[in-house]
């Protein structure tokens with residue numbers, strides 16, 4: 088589950104073997120305080136479980152408008168080296184206490200899609216939820232790295248940025264749209280075609296987090312099977328772009344991806360903490376405040392980034408594209424620009 092980088096660290100699942108004797112020395116190395124907002128939901132619960140298994144987390148705060156205390160009490164019986172506490176709005180200052188002094192805040196709060204909906208259809212409800220939470224983060228945890236999962240990510244990330252700007256505490260290096268699910272889907276789906284180990288496959292996925300704004304750069308893949316046809320390649324691109332719909336359809340009204348998203352969110356949070364801990368070459372993809380297309384009015388863009396002690400350390404160029412990928416990028420930019428403006432205007 089841990090990110091691929093040079094320094095070898097214990098994995099989250101190996102936490103289970105490190106419960107008693109070694110737990111304190113491990114805790115001393117990486118004492119991170121992490122809050123999950125929306126922790127009792129479909130993503131929130133398994134995400135919180137995976138964070139409970141991560142040694143880097145010593146203080147886990149679970150906030151939700153309902154059932155956070157139940158989830159926290161349940162997780163608190165797992166013998167890893169973190170404390171877990173639940174917070175709901177019936178407690179005075181719940182959000183303040185959940186957020187105070189945190190290093191990382193993950194936001195999976197909000198409604199998921201039903202069949203026939205786009206992520207943008209979630210805007211009306213989720214924009215309000217995310218902006219309210221962002222105001223509280225600005226007030227109580229302006230130092231935290233903020234990882235936005237709630238959809239539509241292309242708009243919710245600009246909403247958080249705008250709220251923090253209003254409060255005078257926006258730090259572009261510490262705001263992330265979590266697009267890891269696109270990357271892990273790409274690894275999985277390409278490995279099925281190449282018949283390889285998916286954990287060894289990495290696809291450079293850029294753009295945003297919805298349909299045509301998700302661009303897997305397959306032309307940069309080495310060792311694609313020579314026999315792959317254009318139809319197969321187009322189908323693979325489509326599957327990566329619309330993998331979310333595949334789950335929404337299969338769940339048939341019961342929501343969208345939760346378990347694969349929890350895995351993706353935990354993996355991303357682990358990378359953020361590795362960066363804060365000054366580990367070397369922590370490279371992930373994320374939708375961040377980016378200079379890449381700023382001159383075209385597109386303030387946020389997903390690409391590979393290197394994480395460090397201050398958050399984003401380096402934003403990588405996306406590299407060479409094929410003519411078809413350049414065409415995809417042009418279409419992506421049109422949609423992305425509108426999605427970002429919609430988020431910004433919501434706060435204005």
Ligand SMILES: NC(=O)C1=CN([C@@H]2O[C@H](COP(=O)(O)OP(=O)(O)OC[C@H]3O[C@@H](n4cnc5c(N)ncnc54)[C@H](O)[C@@H]3O)[C@@H](O)[C@H]2O)C=CC1
Pocket residue numbers: 124125126127128129130131150151152153195196197198199200209213216219220235236237238239240265266267268269296342343344345348
């Ligand atoms: N970035 C990505 O790749 C992905 C994003 N998502 C998005 O994540 C979001 C959550 O999805 P699920 O967990 O499946 O939904 P869910 O409905 O199961 O859980 C959402 C949770 O948020 C809570 N909540 C609502 N308003 C809140 C508030 N103001 N403060 C704190 N908590 C609040 C609810 O009580 C609920 O427990 C959705 O917007 C979904 O579209 C889902 C999958 C992938």
Ligand SMILES: O=C([O-])CC(=O)C(=O)O
Pocket residue numbers: 199200206238268330331332334335343344
């Ligand atoms: O499809 C959705 O609505 C949830 C999501 O973002 C994904 O699974 O990529």
